[in-house]
Ligand SMILES: Cc1cc2nc3c(=O)[nH]c(=O)nc-3n(C[C@H](O)[C@H](O)[C@H](O)COP(=O)(O)OP(=O)(O)OC[C@H]3O[C@@H](n4cnc5c(N)ncnc54)[C@H](O)[C@@H]3O)c2cc1C
């Protein structure tokens with residue numbers, strides 16, 4: 001069966017080609033989709049390749065940052081915490097150069113383990129996602145976006161450089177998997193603290209109970225357990241995650257406290 | 260569509276979603292890039308795309324129209340090995356050889372980008388490459404040597420053996 005493959009050369013052409021997104025498989029850097037096709041898990045009928053769509057950019061204006069969906073993970077690895085250190089921790093340098101920020105946000109949640117390490121920092125930064133699809137272009141928070149990310153074409157992400165940020169993750173035995181568990185913290189301009197975790201649910205989640213207890217890092221660590229949906233998977237057991245999540249929360253809170 | 264493969268323009272007839280690795284091996288008959296895992300996890304399929312190392316098993320060929328692809332075949336020949344290839348021979352950096360094309364390609368890109376003989380930097384640069392034989396030490400040593408040297412003695416004979424002399428007691 002022949003596959004209809006579209007390779008648009010502008011953002012407008014990409015949006016038009018995507019349409020309402022029905023039956024369209026988006027190919028970003030391809031580090032996930034191409035192997036899914038090789039293994040036969042994914043058999044697209046229509047594919048939209050974004051490689052030439054002009055969506056790779058990091059724009060800074062004052063403390064505001066906008067990152068195009070096709071920006072390689074490498075290009076955000078030197079940004080501030082928690083995003084920069086998290087990006088620098090993804091895969092290895094060849095994967096980081098090919099993997100995109102948009103593809104990471106949209107990484108499917110396989111049964112073996114959650115995926116998409118950058119979702120945590122983006123949640124903590126309260127990034128907004130500009131996307132297109134049915135009903136045209138729209139902008140929403142990452143938190144909202146993560147509830148329906150299959151049905152949109154991501155164009156770019158915007159967020160503010162925080163007053164302070166921190167990222168802590170369980171170390172990995174090798175670079176072939178997302179981290180088993182990671183926590184991101186952000187201190188915003190108004191002094192409020194936002195916390196998010198990856199590996200503590202099917203996608204990254206905000207740790208709102210921990211945020212409410214942020215003045216006391218130890219209590220916040222325990223409170224985080226109420227926000228999480230810890231599972232056994234190929235990377236770690238729920239038992240282990242339950243012991244590590246409070247620790248990581250404490251670490252990032254102590255780190256941003258000092259700023 | 261077209262790619263420039265090792266300096267020669269080639270027309271591609273495989274569908275655009277075909278992984279570059281399969282195009283190289285099945286359509287273009289260029290087989291140095293190896294299908295190790297076909298899932299991005301081993302580095303054996305690494306080639307240069309416009310000079311930068313990239314996993315060919317994860318790269319849909321349709322994204323490469325007009326790009327320059329370099330495989331091991333484009334770096335040196337058996338008669339005229341590149342500095343990195345010579346260093347691999349001199350330092351015994353290959354055993355079964357399955358990982359070697361990916362290692363050599365990635366090491367070449369690392370050195371071309373100005374990489375030094377710093378062993379930690381070399382490990383970081385080749386962090387995505389798996390070798391089941393050598394234990395990595397000889398590979399890292401070979402790349403470090405190629406950072407400062409461009410010719411290696413490859414004529415190891417009984418008269419001129421590659422001998423390492425070590426002295427000292429316990
Ligand atoms: C060896 C290896 C190591 C890895 N290590 C890590 C790791 O440490 N951490 C981690 O988080 N991930 C890791 N990954 C997974 C993956 O590389 C990253 O998640 C990457 O950021 C995905 O981006 P991509 O552009 O390659 O995605 P693609 O494969 O192109 O796409 C991924 C998904 O997102 C969709 N998509 C892509 N772009 C868009 C868009 N603009 N709008 C809407 N949908 C889109 C695709 O349709 C697909 O469903 C690893 C992968 C490999 C092979």
Ligand code: FES
Nearest residue numbers: 295296297302316
């Ligand atoms: S075959 Fe491509 S990384 Fe293993």
Ligand code: FES
Nearest residue numbers: 354355390391392
């Ligand atoms: S030499 Fe055998 S895998 Fe590296």
